[in-house]
Amino acid sequence: MGTVTLGVSIAVPEPYGSLLQERRAAFGDPAAHGIPTHVTLLPPTEVDSAALPAVETHLAAVAAAVRPFPMRLSGTGTFRPVSPVVFVQVVEGGAACSWLQQRVRDPEGPLVRELHFPYHPHVTVAHGISEEAMDRAYEELAEYRASWTCASFALYEQGPDAVWRKLNAYAFGGGIATVPAQGSPVDETATTL
Template identity: 85%
Template sequence: MGTVTLGVSIAVPEPYGSLLQERRAGFGDPAAHGIPTHVTLLPPTQVEASRLPAVRAHLAEVAAACRAFPMRLSGTGTFRPLSPVVFVQVVEGASACSWLQQRVRDTSGPLVRELQFPYHPHVTVAHGISEEAMDRAYEELADFEASWTVGSFALYEQGADGVWRKLYAYEFGAGRATPAVPAQGSPVDEPATSRT
């Protein structure tokens, strides 16, 4: 069956998700329309396709143990010079995100992996573009603010075209996966294929 590239993240809801996606595209980031606006819980991870049922069951268990929590974004930050990234900061909800991502990667589950850098929840708005464009992203979104209540996370698969598509959403406390509901009304939210 081969491998699939999976990711787990918290979607940034509307109207903020589309707004930040459009701003990211406007800064010249070619990946903008292939990546729904999100806070990462599991970075791109290759998994045997045959392990998908185990992955889904594991994520349902993680979600069942979670409660809704407040999330607030405010201002910008950067990982430069270590990594060419400008992001919107998570100023409330970071500890809940850290707790979640640890459980997603739990050593008893199917998504065990080491991280390249220490976990730092954020919303990427520019990656790998010119220094001038990253400076512009950093400055123009410095006053950005958004807040909402997080009640779910989702499993995504990266297609051969590089586009990330939502496979399943996991509601907190529900203990089950629900079919993905389009978050930003774009092709990135269309299921890649049907899974059994």
């Protein structure tokens, strides 16, 4: 059947998701429009296509064990010089993200994998572009603030065109996922500080 490349992430809701995606594109990041704005829980991971039902069952169980929690973004950070990344910092909700990513990669589950770097929840706004453009991203978003209630995460598949597409959303506590896909109307309260 072959393999698929999957990722699991928390979507940054509107209007923040599109705004940060547009900023990422404006900084010259060619991947900006192929990657919805997110906080990663599972980085790109190749799995056998036949494992998709087990992956979906596993993710539903992980989500059912979690309750919604506050997420807050504030200011910028960077992984340079180790990795050419500038990001918006997760200043509230990071512990919950860390707990979730460990459960997603549970050694007993279908998405077990080692990470190349220690887990650090963040929202990438520039990756692999010129140093000058990364400096600009770091400076121009230094005062950026956003907050919302995180109530779900989603499973994405990377297509042959390198675009990430949502396969399924998993609501916390077994409820209905409330964070809409980017580009759709906001159906929950979200504030900019």
